[in-house]
Amino acid sequence: MATTKRPMRADAQRNRDAILTAARETFQVEGVLTSLDGIALRAGVGNATLYRNFPTRDDLLAAVMQTSIADALTEADELARTLGPREALAEWLKHLTWQLRIWHDLPYCLAAAHHDDASPMKPAADPLPARTGVLLAAAKASGDATADITADEVYELVLALSWAVDRFQDDEPAARRRVAMGTAGIFA
Amino acid sequence: MATTKRPMRADAQRNRDAILTAARETFQVEGVLTSLDGIALRAGVGNATLYRNFPTRDDLLAAVMQTSIADALTEADELARTLGPREALAEWLKHLTWQLRIWHDLPYCLAAAHHDDASPMKPAADPLPARTGVLLAAAKASGDATADITADEVYELVLALSWAVDRFQDDEPAARRRVAMGTAGIFA
DNA sequence: GTTTTTCCGGGGGCATTCCCCACTTGCCGA
DNA sequence: TCGGCAAGTGGGGAATGCCCCCGGAAAAAC
DSSP states (O other), X not given: OHHHHSOOOHHHHHHHHHHHHHHHHHHHHHOXXXXXXXXXXXXXXXXXHHHHHOSSHHHHHHHHHHHHHHHHHHHHHHHHHHSOHHHHHHHHHXXXXXXXXXXXXXXXXXXXXHTOTTOTTXXXXXXXXXXXXXXXXXXXXXXXXXXXXXXXXXXXXXXXXXXXXXXXXXOHHHHHHHHHHHTGGGBO | OHHHHSOOXXXXXXXXXXXXXXXXXXXXXXXXXXXXXXXXXXHTSOHHHHHHHOSSHHHHHXXXXXXXXXXHHHHHHHHHHHSOHHXXXXXXXXXXXXXXXXXXXXXXXXXXXXXXTTOTTXXXXXXXXXXXXXXXXXXXXXXXXXXXXXXXXXXXXXXXXXXXXXXXXXXXXXXXXXXXXXXXXXXX
């Protein structure tokens, strides 16, 4: 990490943060396939600054996702703590589907990263399928989920449903309904 | 229709056919978002000829889909004739998902067309949800499908699953398994 | 065979995006 | 306070894709 070698120059840190917030805002409006130069413009920095900090789109995406994913994981903890295995899994799937929808083409990128170990997004995104596996295992143990399905299959199903939720512009109730229908096969 | 007014010049018909076959081949390899100029090049015609025949990408897509959709519908007839309502619907969903996967971003385009009445693809693609509705109604009537789901929801679910099948590069058994899992909620 | 009509075609303009370069800025430590 | 050097800047090249223009050629009509 660069931060361990030297405490990073103040303006450099400022610019990096500005890029991250601009990217987060732009992604929500235009999707994750938006122009990178546009993000730099919005952040008020030169485009070269953006490319130096984040050589590829996936690097930027991974950095922006960090905090969102951390939030999602605490939500998962909360669900696991307050609900039974079946409801916790069901709620988590709905929650995850709804969150992934926010950056419109995110499922597309996550799908690409999921089977590409070299992707810069892999380390950032990996906790999502992992945590899904934990909740799934608990539901299996209590007999609430069928044994013959893997965590990857469930995660991929969520990505597909999230794609649909975005593409058909569901509101939240519609999305919950769509997820309930699509994931019914998971539950025993 | 243009063909009713005048029998179309021979070379024009030749070029149009060449464009359609080139488009079909290119779509399978590079997906439906490929370069249109590339299709013209492959067809051995100038790009202007392509744009004259098909002003937009959707026009071309609609024309190329015509025959494929006709094939799919005869398959649906066959299924309805030889299987019970439940199996006919289940097989149709698997078949449809697998077919849509062939042109990689086709679900993306169909999703856009599905809620846009002005889309040139609408007339060509509409039989798909319509036929799905027929098979669903039969399954509902025999008590094999839950009553509280609409044909549109089922169709959209198939589009999402087809997206996943393409994106995760399923072979046919894996795709059938994925569809079976994702559509389990439809069946009573 | 000639005229008329229709259609072809490839070059090029325009827009978009990614990314690199030479030059400039301004922070940090002595 | 001040100089060195890390970091920033933004114009522009390169690649790509869409689409239009207009001279020319081929097919149809006579």
